[in-house]
Amino acid sequence: MSTNRGLVAHHFEDIEQQRDVEAFGMWMFLATEILIFGAVFTAYTVYRLRYAADFEAASSKLNVLIGSINTIVLLTSSLTMVLAVHATRAGRPKMLMICLLLTIFFGLTFFGFKAVEYYEDYEEALVPGLRFDPGEWAERSPPANAGHVQLMLVFYYIMTGLHAVHMIVGIGLLTWLVYRARRGTLTPARYMAVEVVGLYWHFVDIVWIFLLPLLYLAGTHRASDLHF
Amino acid sequence: MSDAIVRGFVPQAKARPPRTPETHYLNVEYGVKSWLLTTDHKRIAILYLIAVTALFLLGGAAATMIRLNLMTPRGELLPADTYNKLFSAHGIIMVWFFLVPVVPTVLGNFILPMMVGARDLAFPKLNLISWYIFTIGGIITLWAILAGGVDTGWTFYTPFSTKAARTNVIPTIIGIFISGFSSILTGLNFIATLHRMRAPGMTWTRMPLFLWSSYATSVILLLATPVLAMALILVGVERAWGIGIFDPDLGGDPILFQHLFWFYSHPVVYVMVLPAMGIVSEIITCFSRKPIFGYIFVAWASVGIAVLGFLVWAHHMFVAGQSVYSAQVFSALSYLVAVPSAIKVFNWTATLYKGSISFETPMLFALGFIALFTMGGLTGLMLAALGVDMHVHDTYFIIAHFHFIMVGGTVMAYMAGLHYWWPKMTGRMYSDFLSKLSALIIFVGFILTFLPQFVLGYLGMPRRYHVYPPEFQILNVMSSAGASILAVGYLLPLIYLIWSLFAGKAAGPNPWGATGLEWQTPSPPPPHNFDETPVVTSGPYEYATEEITDVH
Amino acid sequence: MNAIFADVPLFPERASTTAYQVDALFFFLCAVCGGMAVLVAALLLYFSFKYRRRGEDDRTPRITGNHRLEWFWTIAPLFVFVVMFVWGAKIYTSVSEPPPDAMEIFVIGKQWMWKFQYPGGERAIENLYVPVDQPIKLTLASEDVIHDFFVPAFRTKIDVIPGRYVQIWFRPTKVGEYHLFCSQYCGTNHSQMIGKVFVVERDDFRKYLDGRKATGSLADQGWQLFLKFQCNTCHSSNAEARAPVLEGLANNMVTLNNGKKVRADDGYLRESILNPEEKVVQGWQPIMPTYKGQANEEDIIKLLAYIKSLKPGQTPSRNENSSPPLDAPRVPPKEKIEPGDRKPPYQPEGQNGKP
Numbered sequence A: 001m002s003t004n005r006g007l008v009a010h011h012f013e014d015i016e017q018q019r020d021v022e023a024f025g026m027w028m029f030l031a032t033e034i035l036i037f038g039a040v041f042t043a044y045t046v047y048r049l050r051y052a053a054d055f056e057a058a059s060s061k062l063n064v065l066i067g068s069i070n071t072i073v074l075l076t077s078s079l080t081m082v083l084a085v086h087a088t089r090a091g092r093p094k095m096l097m098i099c100l101l102l103t104i105f106f107g108l109t110f111f112g113f114k115a116v117e118y119y120e121d122y123e124e125a126l127v128p129g130l131r132f133d134p135g136e137w138a139e140r141s142p143p144a145n146a147g148h149v150q151l152m153l154v155f156y157y158i159m160t161g162l163h164a165v166h167m168i169v170g171i172g173l174l175t176w177l178v179y180r181a182r183r184g185t186l187t188p189a190r191y192m193a194v195e196v197v198g199l200y201w202h203f204v205d206i207v208w209i210f211l212l213p214l215l216y217l218a219g220t221h222r223a224s225d226l227h228f
Numbered sequence B: 001m002s003d004a005i006v007r008g009f010v011p012q013a014k015a016r017p018p019r020t021p022e023t024h025y026l027n028v029e030y031g032v033k034s035w036l037l038t039t040d041h042k043r044i045a046i047l048y049l050i051a052v053t054a055l056f057l058l059g060g061a062a063a064t065m066i067r068l069n070l071m072t073p074r075g076e077l078l079p080a081d082t083y084n085k086l087f088s089a090h091g092i093i094m095v096w097f098f099l100v101p102v103v104p105t106v107l108g109n110f111i112l113p114m115m116v117g118a119r120d121l122a123f124p125k126l127n128l129i130s131w132y133i134f135t136i137g138g139i140i141t142l143w144a145i146l147a148g149g150v151d152t153g154w155t156f157y158t159p160f161s162t163k164a165a166r167t168n169v170i171p172t173i174i175g176i177f178i179s180g181f182s183s184i185l186t187g188l189n190f191i192a193t194l195h196r197m198r199a200p201g202m203t204w205t206r207m208p209l210f211l212w213s214s215y216a217t218s219v220i221l222l223l224a225t226p227v228l229a230m231a232l233i234l235v236g237v238e239r240a241w242g243i244g245i246f247d248p249d250l251g252g253d254p255i256l257f258q259h260l261f262w263f264y265s266h267p268v269v270y271v272m273v274l275p276a277m278g279i280v281s282e283i284i285t286c287f288s289r290k291p292i293f294g295y296i297f298v299a300w301a302s303v304g305i306a307v308l309g310f311l312v313w314a315h316h317m318f319v320a321g322q323s324v325y326s327a328q329v330f331s332a333l334s335y336l337v338a339v340p341s342a343i344k345v346f347n348w349t350a351t352l353y354k355g356s357i358s359f360e361t362p363m364l365f366a367l368g369f370i371a372l373f374t375m376g377g378l379t380g381l382m383l384a385a386l387g388v389d390m391h392v393h394d395t396y397f398i399i400a401h402f403h404f405i406m407v408g409g410t411v412m413a414y415m416a417g418l419h420y421w422w423p424k425m426t427g428r429m430y431s432d433f434l435s436k437l438s439a440l441i442i443f444v445g446f447i448l449t450f451l452p453q454f455v456l457g458y459l460g461m462p463r464r465y466h467v468y469p470p471e472f473q474i475l476n477v478m479s480s481a482g483a484s485i486l487a488v489g490y491l492l493p494l495i496y497l498i499w500s501l502f503a504g505k506a507a508g509p510n511p512w513g514a515t516g517l518e519w520q521t522p523s524p525p526p527p528h529n530f531d532e533t534p535v536v537t538s539g540p541y542e543y544a545t546e547e548i549t550d551v552h
Numbered sequence C: 001m002n003a004i005f006a007d008v009p010l011f012p013e014r015a016s017t018t019a020y021q022v023d024a025l026f027f028f029l030c031a032v033c034g035g036m037a038v039l040v041a042a043l044l045l046y047f048s049f050k051y052r053r054r055g056e057d058d059r060t061p062r063i064t065g066n067h068r069l070e071w072f073w074t075i076a077p078l079f080v081f082v083v084m085f086v087w088g089a090k091i092y093t094s095v096s097e098p099p100p101d102a103m104e105i106f107v108i109g110k111q112w113m114w115k116f117q118y119p120g121g122e123r124a125i126e127n128l129y130v131p132v133d134q135p136i137k138l139t140l141a142s143e144d145v146i147h148d149f150f151v152p153a154f155r156t157k158i159d160v161i162p163g164r165y166v167q168i169w170f171r172p173t174k175v176g177e178y179h180l181f182c183s184q185y186c187g188t189n190h191s192q193m194i195g196k197v198f199v200v201e202r203d204d205f206r207k208y209l210d211g212r213k214a215t216g217s218l219a220d221q222g223w224q225l226f227l228k229f230q231c232n233t234c235h236s237s238n239a240e241a242r243a244p245v246l247e248g249l250a251n252n253m254v255t256l257n258n259g260k261k262v263r264a265d266d267g268y269l270r271e272s273i274l275n276p277e278e279k280v281v282q283g284w285q286p287i288m289p290t291y292k293g294q295a296n297e298e299d300i301i302k303l304l305a306y307i308k309s310l311k312p313g314q315t316p317s318r319n320e321n322s323s324p325p326l327d328a329p330r331v332p333p334k335e336k337i338e339p340g341d342r343k344p345p346y347q348p349e350g351q352n353g354k355p
């Protein structure tokens, strides 16, 4: 491999070292990411324990059906991402292209559902500061503290919003990979870009796997809640 | 100095007479573009040096105004709002745009790859991006400060920052948030470099101590910065939409912000201090011509500080309605984190024993560091005692304490490091007399500025006070007088270091007779640092001339 | 030079029992830390002089460490630290537990002033008078941002955090006039959120209070608010009461809807006025509206004083039968209100009729 001088940046000894460093760097970056989400998760957990009933009440208004569908969409996109890595290493450019485009497609599908969900939240007056009816919560039985419900909803928007920002970055990276794949610069010898983006993409999926139970499954849902 | 002999480490032929090499990283390319698009870690270090120095001068200007205002108890010079904005600007600039980045991004960037024997950092492009991120964050923050300012202090305590403040909180937060990513990228780059790019033969225990402390620093940057970023986002959200996480009206807890903030901001104290300690380890050994006393202890003390540093954040909140139980836990842990720092001080002192000590400028700064840092650390022990903290918390005692750590510690060590590696960075020697004079002035000015503040603090003068009772005036005037001396001490190097670029003698590859790999290559170094990848065959500080050891 | 420094204090006055404790620890810390500083400085200077470079061919030994010595200075500080820690923790703990005979004074911080309320209903701003040799318990609340109540001569301080009560106590030992500072940054006039604490003899303290001419004790004022807010519509002694009777509630344990038991301390009572649906007593419906925005911190302190003063049988009956509270004579709550004329119930201004 070390004969591949053109592939290796000047400051590396050989391609092995270069690949090693690239994967290592992404893992380090993910460590930072864990702490980013960790900080919000911690704050959320503090209040979730303090105001359990109100948080559950707020959670039960979230659209668990869309949340679940999006989980499946994201898991599928992870699968296509894995296949994309495999395709690069195996030197199958067509399959690589298809897998990348599919991953982008699933990412966009996620956003489609998410947009529907946010719109519904707005319709149902679940947006503190924009459209929210404290009276509605006080009249429920048992009544919920409107302040705490808003707290929960603010967390919901911050956490899903932060996740969405990561998805946008991910789709941007995938688009860059598509561009490189078209130019033919993703080869079995140069597969690291796909691998590193893959790591990132899986991480963003895993974050969602945590968001689903924390936000959507905290409250009880009835079958009638499952709607668009 | 010219005929200094390089001892140990990689054997090298007798030093050539000092002259500047034909091509080096500074003259290999010319033009603005060659600098703004460079991926050479040495050039990026210079870019950082310029940015950070400019910001230091701005933060220093704010400090000057603060000290001038405090000359009189009625604070006639400035209106209260302006004063509040100035101390906020001073804190924000100095913490995030000087103290945190200065050693890693300037000296670390320049020296770290050479110390490990690499041609560059692991991710040269990320390194350049980090400079741009830092600069953009800095510009946004400066804009926020100059166009109206921010008056929350650097701590952004809620609910003041989210509900009461009427100033540019959000732009400032955005600037800090953005610059935080440059910290993260730098930390990431260093860790990857230290793990994967060490020269053949450089095992972990053959690494110079500067690398150990840079490693510990990078871990903190990587794990603490994101928490700050999130805390700031939450403040911004709450402020922008009037609804959020820390609002007591919603059942939110303003103290939660303090937990998130200090979870970052205590460890970040060690981001400032650890690399400084690394510099001092390099310099003490070099100028006493002895190996470090207790390499393993000093190295692991860095790791210990990084780990324990994450467990003591709530000692900033002893009077913030904490439960007695948690206050006790955090007090006890704070004592634990003092141990590794104590180890380092004792080991540096022991390194001097039976050495051959010469008092070049870097050594003067390094000795000043040990003295001032020791005082800062010891007053930290007083603050960790719950009973005393109750009295001196949020007074000038705290101000004095952390300025001993950050200015007496970090800035002293940065000056030491800058003077130590300046010949390597530029290939030139600076004025011996002026540099020694400035070391002396800074030391004296510092003591005069901050010693009276301990007394003021115990007397009860609270921090962030624009006016104060008249009986505190004399101590305040003393402090302000010291500050003006300090200012001279900091401006002097600016002059003779720039002067040295044009008129300095050629330094030669190794003016101090030091053993690190960075001294094995010409000054200024060639674009790729080493013509041949160096091979390491021994520990970092093989200065001793006798094989015999009388202890051990 | 001496003349200049004659009036310059270098050490704060000591005017409370805590001050003596804190200073003792401080002197101990100064001695130990000062000793360490001198030791390190002396070693640095001595080595620097003794082992200064005499020539380029100086010989240096290869000393790489000494594990016994290093373990010694790793472990030895820990023993000293334990003393510092325990001593400091003891003072801190003692300051957080007020003695039972302490006199309670309420303190409210707001941008940028301190307000005080004495149990007798006297109010003051800026200047706090306290009797000497009497333990004083302060209960503090903030109306806006975080403040900090700091009296250097007492060596005590506590952050005053919005949304909760904090407590601190001290026992003044010396008659005099002392600084009161806000020491948590709170905005533009933070440095002018100051006042004085006057420690006076007991007699002078009584005279001071008499001079304040209180309009009824805190509890009386709370009783008036109780009527003004029409609390007795629900918290009444009648059979059709819709909320628990508040007699004998304060500082006793109550069982909540969810089966948990909590102590009905100041914090609980405050929360029940502002966030009533949060912790509902077992057997009652969460029907109480919040008084956020109607009752400020001062009002709440008065209401609390009233609730704490309620003895069995003192709860007023429903207010349809009671006289309009605003015109009510200022009598202590023990005298039952006579069912009188049938004026319409009092409607507080600025409300849409729904209490």
Ligand SMILES: [Cu+2]
Residues within 6 Å of the ligand: B265, B266, B269, B312, B313, B315, B316
């Ligand atoms: Cu700290």
Ligand SMILES: [Cu+2]
Residues within 6 Å of the ligand: C109, C112, C146, C147, C148, C182, C183, C184, C185, C186, C190, C193
């Ligand atoms: Cu205040």
